[in-house]
Amino acid sequence: MRARHWVPAVVVLAGVVLAVGTVFVRGGGEPEPAGPVSGPVDAHAGGATLAASIDAAQRRLKAVPKDWSTWAALGSAYVQQARVTGNPAFYPKAEGALRRSLELESATNWQALVGMGALANARHDFPAALDWGRKAEKLNALAGSAQGVIVDALTQLGSYQEARDAVQRMLDVEPGISAFARASYDLELRGDVPRAKYALQRALDDAAAPADVAFCRYYLGELAFNAGDPAGALTEYDRAIAADASYQLAYAGRGKAAFALGRTEPALADYARVTQALPLPELLAEYGDVLAAAGRPDQARQQYDLLAAAQALFAANGVVDKLTAARFAADHDQPVDALTDARAEFAARPNALAADTLAWALHRNGRDEEALPHADAAVNLGWRNAALYYHRGAILAALGDREKARADLTTAMAINPHFDPLQAPAARTLLDTLGGPA
Incomplete structure (x- = not known):
C-alpha cells in the first residue's frame, strides 16, 4: 500500500x-x-x-x-x-x-x-x-x-x-x-514490470532455503499487487507463507490483498498477527488505515498511537525516517507536520518517492504550484505506481487543469485501483467529480 x-x-x-x-x-x-x-x-x-x-x-x-x-x-x-x-x-x-x-x-x-x-x-x-x-x-x-x-x-x-x-x-x-x-x-x-517479474523469477530459481523462497514469493506478490492483481498477489503471499511460515511480511501482503478482494476479517487477522510480530511503523500505519476503511475508527486510533510509539523507539535507536512520518501526516490531516518532515526527507534523499511525498505535503498545504514540479519529477521515472499518479492528478485538479488531472487519475486507477485503503477511494471520488475516466 x-x-x-x-x-x-x-x-x-x-x-x-x-x-x-x-x-x-x-x-x-x-x-x-x-x-x-x-x-x-x-x-x-x-x-x-x-x-x-x-x-x-x-x-x-x-x-x-x-x-x-x-x-x-x-x-x-x-x-x-x-x-x-x-x-x-x-x-x-x-x-x-x-x-x-x-x-x-x-x-x-x-x-x-x-x-x-x-x-x-x-x-x-x-x-x-x-x-x-x-x-x-x-x-x-x-x-x-x-x-x-x-x-x-x-x-x-x-x-x-x-x-x-x-x-x-x-x-x-x-x-x-x-x-x-x-x-x-x-x-x-x-x-518494466514483466522483466522485473522475470528477474525475481531468476532469484527464485536460485533460492533453496525456505526463507529465500518466501522472500522471492513475497516480492512477486508485491509486483502483482502493485500492478492491480490482488488475486495473483494473494497466491504468491500464500506460497511465501507455505515456504516459511515465519516470514512475517507475507502476512501483511496477504492482509492487503485480502482486503482489496473484500475479505475484511481475514485481512484484519493477518494485520493483527504481523503487527504483533513485526511492529514496523509502516505496517502499523497500514493496519490503522485498513481498520479506518473498515469502519473501526477507535481501533484505527489505537494503531496510530502504536505507530507514534514505534517511531519514537526507532528514533531513539538511531533510525531517521521522515518519509513514513510525512506520508502519514499528509494523509491524516496534519499538513504542517507533513511539510516539515517531507522537506527534511527530500533534502536528505531526493529520490522519486521523497519527491512525491514533498509534492503531496505541499498540496495538503494548498501550495499546488510549488508541488507540481516535484510531482512531475516523481512520475518521470516511468514507475507504474498508482499513488504517484493520484497525487499528481489531485495537484493538477487543484490547479484547474481538469483534463490532465483526469488522465492521471485514470492512469492511477488503471495501474492499481486498490493502491491504498483510504486514498484509492478518494482518488475514485475525485475522478468521478471530474467526469469519470479519460
Whole structure:
C-alpha cells in the first residue's frame, strides 16, 4: 500500500539480457555457526537460523574474544535481527560489535565495513552507508555484499545511474538472489514490470532455503499487487507463507490483498498477527488505515498511537525516517507536520518517492504550484505506481487543469485501483467529480 527516471541500462549475464536497487534487499547466506565467518549475514536469513547463528557467534567470542571476523558476522547478524523482529534495539548492539571488529582488524576487514554500511542503510543514513560501502569495495571489489550496500544507498539518494552501474557490478561478481532482486527493483522503478517479474523469477530459481523462497514469493506478490492483481498477489503471499511460515511480511501482503478482494476479517487477522510480530511503523500505519476503511475508527486510533510509539523507539535507536512520518501526516490531516518532515526527507534523499511525498505535503498545504514540479519529477521515472499518479492528478485538479488531472487519475486507477485503503477511494471520488475516466 505504501509506495516503494531511469534511463534504460542493460545487464548481460550468462546469456540473459535484463534492463536493470532497493533499500529492501530482495539472498541467502548464513554465517557458519561453529567458527569464524568469511562475510556478513545476508539480508533475509530466517529468524530461527539467525538466532542460532547469533548464539553460536556469542559462544565463540566468549572463547576467542579477539576473533574479529566473528565480531563482524555478529554485528551483521544483529542488523538482520532488527529487521526480522522489528526491534531497533539491535542496531546499537550491531554497531558495538562491528566497531569492535574494526578495532581488532582494520586493514583487511571488508566484512565489518559492509556490516557498517548495512547498518547505516537500515538507519537511513545513506551518505554514511555509501561511504562504508565504497571503503569495503576498495578492500574487496568482488564482494557482492559491498555492491549491495552501495546500490541501496545510491538508490535512496536518487543517484539512479550510479545505482544501475553498481547493480551491474553486483551481477557480474555475485549473480545470486540479492543481485537479481535489486535488478528487479530497478526494472520496476522504470515501469518494466514483466522483466522485473522475470528477474525475481531468476532469484527464485536460485533460492533453496525456505526463507529465500518466501522472500522471492513475497516480492512477486508485491509486483502483482502493485500492478492491480490482488488475486495473483494473494497466491504468491500464500506460497511465501507455505515456504516459511515465519516470514512475517507475507502476512501483511496477504492482509492487503485480502482486503482489496473484500475479505475484511481475514485481512484484519493477518494485520493483527504481523503487527504483533513485526511492529514496523509502516505496517502499523497500514493496519490503522485498513481498520479506518473498515469502519473501526477507535481501533484505527489505537494503531496510530502504536505507530507514534514505534517511531519514537526507532528514533531513539538511531533510525531517521521522515518519509513514513510525512506520508502519514499528509494523509491524516496534519499538513504542517507533513511539510516539515517531507522537506527534511527530500533534502536528505531526493529520490522519486521523497519527491512525491514533498509534492503531496505541499498540496495538503494548498501550495499546488510549488508541488507540481516535484510531482512531475516523481512520475518521470516511468514507475507504474498508482499513488504517484493520484497525487499528481489531485495537484493538477487543484490547479484547474481538469483534463490532465483526469488522465492521471485514470492512469492511477488503471495501474492499481486498490493502491491504498483510504486514498484509492478518494482518488475514485475525485475522478468521478471530474467526469469519470479519460
